[in-house]
Amino acid sequence: MKMLKIAVQMDPIEKMIVNHDTSLALMVEAQARGHEIWWWSPNDLFYETGVVKARARRVSVSLTEGKHYETHETAVRAVDDFDVVLVRQDPPFDMAYVTNTYLLELTKALVINPPLGIRNISEKMSILQFPDLIPQTWVGRDLHALEEFARRFDQVVLKILFMMGGEGVIKLSASDPEFQKKARAFISATGREPILAQEFLPAVSAGDKRIFVLGGEPFAAIRRLPKAGDFRANLAVGGQAAAGELDEIDRAITAAVAPVLKREGIVFAGLDVIAGKLIEINVTSPTLAQELKRLSGLDLPKAFWERVEKLV
Incomplete structure (x- = not known):
């Protein structure tokens, strides 16, 4: 595989939580595979006379706390100069986010997940397409x-x-x-x-489940447990990750959602499930890859890049 120039559009690199951030894990794996790594924030992207550009930074990255990145170069680059652009900034999914996807649609780079797919799969609203699967x-x-x-x-x-x-x-x-x-x-x-x-759904007291989906196929699952006194299992509000396994219900939910993901070109998605009910379809910046590897040994970043390299 030739060296790829990879750019990640994401929130500021200095704010990454090193032992948690999935974007960082994806970047570290891409670097280990010999690819060149750049990043920019959404505010660094702009259109000028027919060309979409970004004020980009070339970096080396690691999973070492306190020194997880080093900047080697900052330059305004045409987005077409890159082979792959990962869209990894977090919601809110507002009009700034939407406008950014319009700009990325004008580039020749392989954008993952595709801008149109990100717009079409509203993470909470898209579940309404599956009334038999949801609460x-x-x-x-x-x-x-x-x-x-x-x-x-x-x-x-x-x-x-x-x-x-x-x-x-x-x-x-x-x-x-x-x-x-x-x-x-x-x-x-x-x-x-x-x-x-x-x-x-009272069953959330026993946690919810994140199903990792690559190319429309279930890859793995992880559980999230809410902290005492809360019904939300999200790690951002104090939930804890725990080992989880794919079951037949998870596979059936994924099979039902897969045609929509494939139609929109979604490479990496996270399906959230409570008590066998689909709650959300995450396509902007699915997380928990590091927790998955620690708990199960399954290497999602490696599987992700193996798939992307074939797409390129």
Whole structure:
């Protein structure tokens, strides 16, 4: 395999959590395979007279705390100069994120995941294509309709649609005399966007599951356990990773979602599942690859680059 020039569009490299960050693990593996590594932030990307460019930094990387990167060169480069561009910046998935995908669509580089696919697969909304696989779900802004939905269950979870890591997620009961007040405040805080509500699944107390999907095929699974007193299992809010295995339900969910992922050219996705119900389809910057390797020995970055090298 020839040396590839690889760029990663991501959040600032100095803010990476070294023993957790999947983007860093992907970069370290690419470097070990002899490829040249660059990165830029979304704000470094721009269009100028027919060419999409970025203020990019060539780096060497490692998984060593305190010295996980070294910058060797900073230059404005045409994105077409790169063989592969990884889109790895975190949500919020707002219009800045969307506009950035429009720019990346103008390049000849292999962009992973593809800009159009990232736009088409809204991480929380795309599950609505699979009503038989998901919990009872409601999306909208109508407070009275939301309350009617919530009264069907002991508790519901309200979610802001375009955040991540358990941010913008609360649990309410329709029997709460202040339900309307709390729900109205939640809806108002989102701005103009709808919210998503789902029946609360008590089984989340035993954790949820992240299914890693490469090229539409299930690769592995890992469990996430919520901290005491919280129902959210996200590591960003104190959840803990634990070993997990793919079961028949996981494989069936992946098989159902795979045609959509393949249609959109999604190379790397993370499906979140609670009690056999699909909760989210992550395509912007799926995480937990380092935790997977520590807990199971499975090397997702290696499998990822083996696939990408064939695509190039």
